[in-house]
Amino acid sequence: xxxxxxxxxxxxxxxxxxxxxxxxxxxxxxxxxxxxxxxxxxxxxxxxxxxxxxxxxxxxxxxxxxxxxxxxxxxxxxxxxxxxxxxxxxxxxxxxxxxxxxxxxxxxxxxxxxxxxxxxxxxxxxxxxxxxxxxxxxxxxxxxxxxxxxxxxxxxxxxxxxxxxxxxxxxxxxxxxxxxxxxxxxxxxxxxxxxxxxxxxxxxxxxxxxxxxxxxxxxxxxxxxxxxxxxxxxxxxxxxxxxxxxxxxxxxxxxxxxxxxxxxxxxxxxxxxxxxxxxxxxxxxxxxxxxxxxxxxxxxxxxxxxxxxxxxxxxxxxxxxxxxxxxxxxxxxxxxxxxxxxxxxxxxxxxxxxxxxxxxxxxxxxxxxxxxxxxxxxxxxxxxxxxxxxxxx
Amino acid sequence: xxxxxxxxxxxxxxxxxxxxxxxxxxxxxxxxxxxxxxxxxxxxxxxxxxxxxxxxxxxxxxxxxxxxxxxxxxxxxxxxxxxxxxxxxxxxxxxxxxxxxxxxxxxxxxxxxxxxxxxxxxxxxxxxxxxxxxxxxxxxxxxxxxxxxxxxxxxxxxxxxxxxxxxxxxxxxxxxxxxxxxxxxxxxxxxxxxxxxxxxxxxxxxxxxxxxxxxxxxxxxxxxxxxxxxxxxxxxxxxxxxxxxxxxxxxxxxxxxxxxxxxxxxxxxxxxxxxxxxxxxxxxxxxxxxxxxxx
Numbered sequence: 248x249x250x251x252x253x254x255x256x257x258x259x260x261x262x263x264x265x266x267x268x269x270x271x272x273x274x275x276x277x278x279x280x281x282x283x284x285x286x287x288x289x290x291x292x293x294x295x296x297x298x299x300x301x302x303x304x305x306x307x308x309x310x311x312x313x314x315x316x317x318x319x320x321x322x323x324x325x326x327x328x329x330x331x332x333x334x335x336x337x338x339x340x341x342x343x344x345x346x347x348x349x350x351x352x353x354x355x356x357x358x359x360x361x362x363x364x365x366x367x368x369x370x371x372x373x374x375x376x377x378x379x380x381x382x383x384x385x386x387x388x389x390x391x392x393x394x395x396x397x398x399x400x401x402x403x404x405x406x407x408x409x410x411x412x413x414x415x416x417x418x419x420x421x422x423x424x425x426x427x428x429x430x431x432x433x434x435x436x437x438x439x440x441x442x443x444x445x446x447x448x449x450x451x452x453x454x455x456x457x458x459x460x461x462x463x464x465x466x467x468x469x470x471x472x473x474x475x476x477x478x479x480x481x482x483x484x485x486x487x488x489x490x491x492x493x494x495x496x497x498x499x500x501x502x503x504x505x506x507x508x509x510x511x512x513x514x515x516x517x518x519x520x521x522x523x524x525x526x527x528x529x530x531x532x533x534x535x536x537x538x539x540x541x542x543x544x545x546x547x548x549x550x551x552x553x554x555x556x557x558x559x560x561x562x563x564x565x566x567x568x569x570x571x572x573x574x575x576x577x578x579x580x581x582x583x584x585x586x587x588x589x590x591x592x593x594x595x596x597x598x599x600x601x602x603x604x605x606x607x608x609x610x611x612x613x614x615x616x617x618x619x620x621x622x623x624x625x626x627x628x629x630x631x632x633x634x635x636x637x638x639x640x
Numbered sequence: 641x642x643x644x645x646x647x648x649x650x651x652x653x654x655x656x657x658x659x660x661x662x663x664x665x666x667x668x669x670x671x672x673x674x675x676x677x678x679x680x681x682x683x684x685x686x687x688x689x690x691x692x693x694x695x696x697x698x699x700x701x702x703x704x705x706x707x708x709x710x711x712x713x714x715x716x717x718x719x720x721x722x723x724x725x726x727x728x729x730x731x732x733x734x735x736x737x738x739x740x741x742x743x744x745x746x747x748x749x750x751x752x753x754x755x756x757x758x759x760x761x762x763x764x765x766x767x768x769x770x771x772x773x774x775x776x777x778x779x780x781x782x783x784x785x786x787x788x789x790x791x792x793x794x795x796x797x798x799x800x801x802x803x804x805x806x807x808x809x810x811x812x813x814x815x816x817x818x819x820x821x822x823x824x825x826x827x828x829x830x831x832x833x834x835x836x837x838x839x840x841x842x843x844x845x846x847x848x849x850x851x852x853x854x855x856x857x858x859x860x861x862x863x864x865x866x867x868x869x870x871x872x873x874x875x876x877x878x879x880x881x882x883x884x885x886x887x888x889x890x891x892x893x894x895x896x897x898x899x900x901x902x903x904x905x906x907x908x909x910x911x912x913x914x915x916x917x918x919x920x921x922x923x924x925x926x927x928x929x930x931x932x933x934x935x
Contacts, residue, residue: 300832321838333833337852346848350838359847416837 250311250423257306268480281467284477326417334401341397424456498629543623549596554612565616680907687901699908712887722804731815764878822857
C-alpha cells in the first residue's frame, strides 16, 4: 500500500536540453519529501517522469520493489494532484472521484455511459461493483468533508474545495504514493496556510508516501520530513529542513533556503577587506589548502549596536555600517545595512521587535557584528567548507 | 428629491438615445423586411402587377397541396438528414486525426478546408464532368468493376444523395476547423489525469474527456450545419435546375419568386422555410443545452 520511491541515475532531455541530469532520490515508505527549486529547475518534470507522463532517456524508477520504467501511468498505482487540479469539468464531484475506481473495477464495455447501464440490467455483478464504488466515494467525501458538494460541478466550487476534490480523487485509489505538483499555488495566502495544515494532517493520518513539488520553501520546510533542493536538473542537497537551514551544502541552497535569504559576502583570503581568517578543520583536511571564496551569515545571527558603543566582546567580527532601509515584518524588523567596508555591500539583519521596540531611522550609523561560529564558509566552486574560522589580527 | 428625479429622467433619456442607433438598424434591417414578407404572404401580388388582392392564408394552404413544394420539402429533409450527421461525424473524425499530427497538421488543414473556400458555381462544372453518365471518370470506374453506370444527376433516385455528397464535401472542412478549435481548447492536463486514473485507451479518452468537452462546439456545429444544409440552393441551381424531381425548398422559392414572379406565394414559402429553421434551432439548443457542459 505505502511504498518507497527510488530513482537511480535518471536523465531526461527535451531535445538537446538536459532537464534532469543524473538524479538519484530515495523516498522511504510513509515519508513526506518535497522538491523545491526555482522555476525551470526540473522538479515538475521529475514528478511527471515518476508518474509516467513523460519518457526518460536513462535511469531507473522503482515504486516499492517494482521497476516501473515501462509501466503505463495507471499501472504504477500512484496518484497525482495537479497544479490546476485537472478535475473533469463536465462531471460532478462524485463522478470525478469515482472515475479511477470505475476505470479499474469495470471492464471497457461496462464502464461506458448508456451502454454500461444497458449491460448492467442483465448483470447483477455490475450493480454490486457500482454500489461498492459509491460507498467508497462517499467514505472519502466524508473524510475530506466534501459530502455536501458531491453533486456539484467543479465550476461551482471554490479553489479550496476543488483542491479537496482533487485530493479525494487521489485518495480514493489507495495509491502506493502521492505526487503533488504545486497543489497550493492557486490558493490565496490565507487558504494556502489552512490547506497546508490539512495536508500535514492528512499525511499524518494515512501515513502514505508523499512527493511534493513546490517553489515555496516555507511549504517545503513546514510539511516535509526531508527536502530536496533542485537547480538546473540536479538535486543539490537533500536533508531534513533543519539540516538544509543550518548547514547548506552549497551557495545556491544557502541562498534559496531561509527568508530573508542568507547574507553572502565575497572574500579574498589574506587580504579580506579588514577580515582575515585562519581555519581549523575537524577532519583530516589541511586547513591551509582550503580556500574560502564566500562567507555567509543568516540575518538573525547579525547583531546591531549603536555606533561608538562596542558590541559584547564575544562578537568576534564588528563592522561599521549605516542603516539603508527598514522593513516591518510583524514580529521582526528587517534592516538593510550598508557596510562602510566591503565596497559598501548590503547586509540584511533580522531584529526581534521585543529587543528593539523603536526602529532606528535610515541613515543612522551602527555597528554590526557576528560570531565566527555562525559563519557559513564556501569555496570557489560554491561548496560548503566544514571548518572553524579564527580571526587573525 | 427633485434633483434625483431629474437625474433619473436624464439617465433614462440617455439610455434610450444610446439604444436608438441599434434599434433603428434592427427595425430597418430585420423587423421591417420580415413584416413586409408577412404582409406580402397574405396577398396574391405578382412582380410588376398594378394591383393585388388580400387572400388571407390561402397561399399557405396552397403550398401544402402544391406537388412541387411538397416534393421540395421532402427532398430538403432528406438532404439535411444525409448531410447533417455525416458532416458532423466526419468533421469530428478528421479533426481528431489531424489534431494528433504535429508537422503535417497545417497541410491537412488546408487540404480539407479548400472546398469551403471554393465557389460551388465554379466547382459545378467539375462535378458535372466527374458525374457525367458517359464521360465521367466515376462511372468509368464503376463500369470497370462491373457496376452499371449511374446517372447521378438525372436519376431521381440518385440525385438527392449525390447532391448530399457534394454538400458534405463542401461542409466537412468547415466543421473540421470548428472541431479543431474545440479540441485545442481541451487542457492537456485532463488527459494526463485520465491516464493516471486508468482512462488511457482511445475509447475511454474519447468518451470520458474529448466528447463531453466538445459539447459546446458540437452544439454550434450542429446548428450551423443544419441551417447550411437547409439552405441548399447553388448545387441544385447549377447542376440540375430542379430537373428529375430534385427541387429543394430554396429552389422552389426561387422559381416561384424570380421565375414566375409570384411574390405573394414566394413570401409564404419563405415564411414556411423560416419557421422550420427557427423550430429546428430552438429544439436543438433546448434539447442539447441540458446535455452540454459549458466550462
